[in-house]
Amino acid sequence: MKMLKKLSSGFWRCISTSSCMSGKYDKLFKVHPTVRVALAEHRPVVALESTIITHGMPYPHNLSTAKEVEAIVRAEGATPATVGVLEGTVHVGLSPEELDFLARSKTALKVSRRDLSYVISKVEN
Secondary structure, eight states: OOOHHHHHHHHHHHHSSSSSGGGTTTTTTEEEEHHHHHHHOOOOOOEEEEHIIIIIIIHHHHHHHHHHHHHHHHHHHHHEEEEEEEETTESSSHHHHHHHHHHHHHSSSOOOGGGGGHHHTTTTO
């Protein structure tokens, strides 16, 4: 349990500050500024999968649904953090332009833990 707390606090420090995001992890993770601020202020953040955008519905219904879900999360007082891999970087929280890019993409891959390292190494979307 102590090890989990230590790991958790280290990860928390990494995401909520810029200390570990300004070096060797820059190419692997990008935390959206609104998510970073919410975490730093100990406000709730809701992680949302990008699969519904890329594989769940056709464009433009997928984009409008993603925006609607994010609006619901905001209305309930939390910060939405849609997660996706763009150009080999794991994005935690997406900009409107990034959401639109994923919604229109015909080549986006469905990524899970199993193939995350492969996708990142191949710089796939």
